[in-house]
Amino acid sequence: MLLGLILLLSLAAAAADWLHFRRARCARLRRLSLAWAAATDALPLAVVGMGLLCRDNPTPVVMASMWLFWVWMATVLPRLAFYAFNFFGLRRTGLAAAAAVFAALVIGVTAGRTSLRVSRTEVCSPALPATFDGLRIVQLSDIHLGTIVSPGRELTRLADRVNALRPDLVLFTGDLVNIRASELDSTAVRLLRRIEAPVYSVTGNHDVGKYIKDSLRHPAAESLREVIARQRAMGWRVLDDETVYLRRGGDSIALTGLSFDPALSEQRHDRHLPATGLRRAFTGVPQGLYSIVLAHVPQLWEQITAAGYGDLTLSGHVHAMQCKIRFGGRGWSPAALLYKHWSGRYDDSAGRTLYVNDGTGCVGYPMRLGARPEITLITLKRCE
Template sequence: MLLSIVILLGLGTVAADFLFYRRRMADASPRARRLFLIAALTTDLLPVVPMLLLLLPREHATLWMAVAMWVFFVYLLTVLPRLAYYLFRLFGLRRTAFAAAAVVAGGLVWGATYGRTTYDVREVTLRCPRLPRGFDGLRIVQFSDLHVGTLVRRDAELRRLTERINALHPDLVVFSGDLVNLHYTELDSTVMRLLSAIEAPLGVWSNIGNHDTGVYVRDTVACPVAENIERLIARQEAMGWRVPDNETVLLRRGGDTITLTGISFDPALREQRHDRTFDVDLSAAYAGAPSGAFNITLSHLPQLWEPITALGRGDLTLSGHVHAMQMALNLGCVRISPARLLYERWSGLYERDGRYLYINDGIGCVGYPMRLGAWPEITVITLVR
């Protein structure tokens, strides 16, 4: 997906450079034309650098991915303001062109600094008539997509995150997958200590996302996918987190019971992870669970909501994965994001026939270290009868 976007952006930029050169540089001095061509060529080739970095030795994979993300950000910072400048300059609006370029560049810098690290705490109240009386008022805190291997100031950011979550006084905490970026070793002793500070009476429950499986590690002989998942789950359990791996557990409160199901990402779906719909059988994850019980399902992929509800499960499904592609324009009640082009459901709350899906925009970053409009999200969901 990201590769397709990069290719389209690259081709569009080259075409815009050529058009601007033909229309606006024809009367410029030879030196100015030469400088323009050098600058355009250098910046247009920047996306090649991340691709080469990702081919370097496996033992540096997480480091090189972080470097690649920042190189790609520099590419965006050189290209997007330039495209904004071209748009107005081609119509002769020179001052407006400079202003537009400055606004775009400022927005990108803002997104890579303030926007990447400032949490958006969203409060949602859901009316659920099927909810048992003992769970009336249940307060769930959801967060997702940490990608700890590419956090910039990892320890400081995780410390702030855990303090913020605990200050919300949750009854139940849910993490919706993609704890690491590539490899279980990103969950080292320091990360484990910081995240183990998150507390809730009904526990902290975690889901396995596509990045958690290890499918992006090239040397699957040294660390097979199954081993990566097993070790990641073991480290989370050592933190005090619980990871229902394609299984259903019971939660008890006030003499009543509900069920909580975890649907782990299937590595076989690696190439389909951005498809709009899935035709999969998820019944095994609910084996032995009471059919009429109120159910909370954790599914990293929001596209699994339809197979979940088709089984009569998922009174509330909690997902992540999309990040709203880390870019969104918020216009009152309307949100616009590139994610709309790829996903039927991509951010926030959805309801159908009394069943709910909530897609958390996540905390960390993939592809580029920036969030603009799609801020790092902590969701507080209160269930009432």
């Protein structure tokens, strides 16, 4: 779907360029302008061609593709903004619009991509034991290590910001790597180990190795096992369709982690997904015990609550498509066209809460426009 949309936009840009520049009076200027426009319009085709020609998709190829796509946006979208106004004779307005679009794209690839946002929310429940009143949880999601431009600086900033919030525990909701286990290298391990609170995590669709092209030399299952092993080696507790119990005094609450099922990779954007690991994960978990559930994809929320669990469910996955228009509340994103729950907090009529974290990493293009990298601080409160 995304590839088809990109190719459609590329063809639309080429048609708009031809209609605009064919009116140029100078034939030489017209030829030069059309050649330059065609070269930039074809960048998505270059990205697709690179993917088809490469036997595998190592990190340098993925990064090059992402930056080429951003260059396409930065050269084509301002032109389209200009054409829209110039068509009605508003040339100066068109130039201002083009400059504004270009400036927004530059901000998105710089400060928008790296400036961490801390979202704070309180979740209140009468099912929460009194000893857990005030428990501070930090949620992280979707780091996508293979696409971080400056891992040393960005991961250090992330760990420092988490530690400054003084959480009792950190919950990571999947997509630690982008393509393969090797992205969780010694530098990333060393920097993520700086997080001081206990960390519990689940796997996401990028962690399971389904995006490795050369699966004969690099089997997906082997990459997934290595992703889990490296997390455990750095002290993170990976919850693989299982439940653990957090204890304070004589009280306890349940923390359940649902692994992403590789069989669902092609359905990852569907509004409804089968919850394949629920029965195994909740076996023996008492009904009525306060329940926190980590599920990478937010589409599982209703199935989790229908099973009688998930007083608090934490998800990621969507990133708000790294593009969000903020005008109050959660704002709007193209993600709203695909997902029922796509960003921020949702509460159902039974008092259960879902929080969809926007993540900190990037996929597809190295930019976040209005959807800044997010750390969520959740404080649990007991209420009647």
